Amino acid sequence: MDPISTVVKYEIVKPQKRHDNELMVVSRPFEFGNPPFDPELFAKDIATRMIQENGLGLAAIQIGVPYRVFAVRTDPIQVCFNPKIVDASGDFLPAEEGCLSFPNMFVKVKRYDHIRLRFQLHNGAFVTRKFEGLAARIVQHEQDHLDGILFYNRASTFHRDQALRKWERTLKKASALNTSVVPRSLTLDEEQLVWQALHDSSPKPENVSETK
Numbered sequence: 001m002d003p004i005s006t007v008v009k010y011e012i013v014k015p016q017k018r019h020d021n022e023l024m025v026v027s028r029p030f031e032f033g034n035p036p037f038d039p040e041l042f043a044k045d046i047a048t049r050m051i052q053e054n055g056l057g058l059a060a061i062q063i064g065v066p067y068r069v070f071a072v073r074t075d076p077i078q079v080c081f082n083p084k085i086v087d088a089s090g091d092f093l094p095a096e097e098g099c100l101s102f103p104n105m106f107v108k109v110k111r112y113d114h115i116r117l118r119f120q121l122h123n124g125a126f127v128t129r130k131f132e133g134l135a136a137r138i139v140q141h142e143q144d145h146l147d148g149i150l151f152y153n154r155a156s157t158f159h160r161d162q163a164l165r166k167w168e169r170t171l172k173k174a175s176a177l178n179t180s181v182v183p184r185s186l187t188l189d190e191e192q193l194v195w196q197a198l199h200d201s202s203p204k205p206e207n208v209s210e211t212k
């Protein structure tokens with residue numbers, strides 16, 4: 001097994017305002033021909049951070065990296081580069097959703113029940129994978145992060161305003177506390193999950209020779 005770095009520096013971005021915040025930017029494509037950083041190391045880092053935070057998904061922009069990459073806590077964990085939803089179908093259902101960048105905010109958002117996602121693995125290979133139910137919801141939430149769209153902006157006006165007002169009240173209280181937290185170490189089982197994400201996860205690559 002490859003050594004996995006459990007000391008990851010990336011802090012979770014937690015905006016302090018509802019408009020024009022640091023998550024409302026459109027992330028850039030990750031160019032495998034001219035990579036801005038090592039995709040394999042980053043895949044490990046983002047999967048590690050997601051597990052440390054007990055998250056179901058994490059977009060790169062949420063750790064201050066404005067490139068089109070996210071991790072999803074499926075089995076195995078999938079780290080997706082340059083993902084695109086190529087098909088969305090099935091029911092369009094409301095459910096309570098949260099986000100690591102907005103602790104304690106939950107708001108009802110409608111998402112499709114079935115999606116197909118086309119993306120690249122950390123080695124640049126293209127794959128298409130189906131996601132259903134909760135996994136489909138997570139992917140749609142993370143895909144929105146890449147376009148600077150936050151989950152509360154997908155909610156009804158009523159639910160959004162209610163959730164944002166409550167969040168703003170907790171922010172005021174929280175700002176009195178210094179809440180800097182050192183990320184915990186992964187357990188051996190969790191390190192195994194990260195290893196699998198990079199080695200076993202790959203659904204059968206298709207069109208590996210494809211360049212775009």
Ligand SMILES: [Zn+2]
Nearest residue numbers: 098099100101
């Ligand atoms: Zn989120």
